[in-house]
Amino acid sequence: MLSPVAARVVSGRFSSSGGDNPFSQHRQSHDEEQPLHSNEPGKREYSGRYLLTCLIGYSLSFVVFGSQVSILGPTIAALANKLHVEEPDLSPLFTALGVSCIVSGTPSGWLVDRVPTHRVLAGSLLVQAVGFSLVPLMPSVWSLTALFFAACFSYNFTNSAVFTGLAWMFPKRAGPAINMVLAMFGLGSFFIPLAAQACSTYLGSPLAVFYLTGGLALIAALPFLALASPTRPTDAADPASAEGSGSCTTSVTSRRSRLRPDASRRRALQQSTTGAVVLLVFLTTAAETAIGNWVHTFSVQEVPGMGEGEAALANSAFWGAFTVGRVIGATVSHATTPLALLLGSLPFSLAGCALPLLAGRGRLSKQLVLALAALTGLGNSTGYANAVALLERYLPVSGLINGVFGAVAGGACMVGPVLVAELAKYTSLRYMSMPWVGLVLYALHLPAILTAAWAGGRLLALPPPAEAEQPFLRDCPAGPMAVGAEEEEEEVLRLLQQQHQQQGLQQQQQQADDERQRGVRQVGVRQVGQQDEQHGGGQSVPPPQLVGAGTGAAAGANGKQHR
Secondary structure, three states: OOOHHHHHHHOOOOOOOOOOOOOOOOOOOOOOOOOEEOOOOOOOEEOHHHHHHHHHHHHHHHHHHHHHHOOHHHHHHHHHHHHOOOHHHHHHHHHHHHHHHHHOHHHHHHHHHHOOHHHHHHHHHHHHHHHHHHHHHOOOHHHHHHHHHHHHOOHHHHHHHHHHHHHHHOOOOOHHHHHHHHHHHHHHHHHHHHHHHHHHHHOOOOOHHHHHHHHHHHHHHHHHHHOOOOOOOOOOOOHHHHHHHHHHHOOHHHHHHHOOOOHHHHHHHHHHHHHHHHHHHHHHHHHHHHHHHHHHHHHHHHOOOOOHHHHHHHHHHHHHHHHHHHHHHHHHOOOOOHHHHHHHHHHHHHHHHHHHHHHOHHHOOHHHHHHHHHHHHHHHOOHHHHHHHHHHOOOOOOHHHHHHHHHHHHHHHHHHHHHHHHHHHHOOOHHHHHHHHHHHHHHOHHHHHHHHHHHHHHHHHOOOOOOOOOOOOEOOOOOOEOOOHHHHHHHHHHHHHHHHHHHHHHHHHHHHHHHHHHHHHHHHHHHHHHHHHHHOOOOOOOOOOOHHHHHHHHHHHHHHHHO
């Protein structure tokens, strides 16, 4: 499960504009000495030694990250034997993984905005070092689940800190560095089954691989305790950033007045496109974790004569093909479209899951399982990155939608493996449920891809708005303008109408008060005129009609008497 920023860079369409930059609210730390020099205002240049040190540290941290994400596959049988339960009874571990990734997305971004990135990275790696070292010591499923939740909660902190640091060190040119770090993620996933098999052979138990992973996490954390953190590059001339910050003050009334008659249709197409891509992210992540975490157990339990060594090789084949496919997709992304990559890779995944189902349980072989692993890994590799890239072709992808992708991917990490475990436990399919779950999830890719492409194409065919409209989903310092913005605008307009009505009532009340004041003044003028007539020998003053006229007439009468 990868960062949305990383996925966008892999697809060759990374954008660092102010509107799309999820790190735009970072507060720079002024108490750290930055290893950089600058010849131009607002431009930072880091030394080569510093960049190399950071890249090596980031790569090692993602080797650890990839190994931890894939560690349950080759060790779940040993954990079940130690706890005296069946392997499907450990499905709460996958639930803990998914829930922790869902709930840690927002806190990780909040912390990276306020704490130097290397401090966040070091802290998350230390948590992983302690957590995974304690896994073999847990006495029950529920204590193991609680520990696993705490350790996996740090995943998003590692993810956010690494990709934030790369984006700041290489502004607008972070693609090669992020590609290298992503390759290290696949490398860790590839080697962890082989490492578990080696621990089983030479140390007596595959659970020793948890100590190895914890030690690697500790080694990766130590340099970042002393290494200064990169800071966000300041670009005062970035118009997109200024525009993104100023557009939040636009009033609802003025925004409504600029909408074209087809605004509702545009909004519906935006929602359809985004919803289809979000579904695609869920499906591809669920299929990836379902097969990647259960192909080892499937090989041992369903294939006659296939031992732990061959099962570890099959697991490594999945992640190796996954890594190779990701590199190929990143290489050819500039020469093709995300839609072509998604549709072109889907047949590999479908064929890989269909092979064991067509052969049947009685004719499964080692070669067939290796083909399953390689085909599904290769087909799944382009899913996440190109799903995000597909959405970017049709509408801007903001920090808010990136957060949605992260939460959806976390939920998929829980749903895919748990679905396989529950079917294996409560149905006669046993572990043949893994290719069935994979086949269904991959088959649902096609309608999601076509729906996103159709709605996005219709969206691009609409005439452009007369003036720039607000993005469908975006970040705003005052709060996110998300799917509920239409209802919020209606509420604001209703309040404005009530305010206008209250102002009208106040004006009417003021007019009534003025009328009463005029009446009182006219009565006073009449009384003064009658008194003047009685004392002035029959002179009378006609009653005035206006307050100013009455005052002038009274003054004239008094002036005549004085003369």
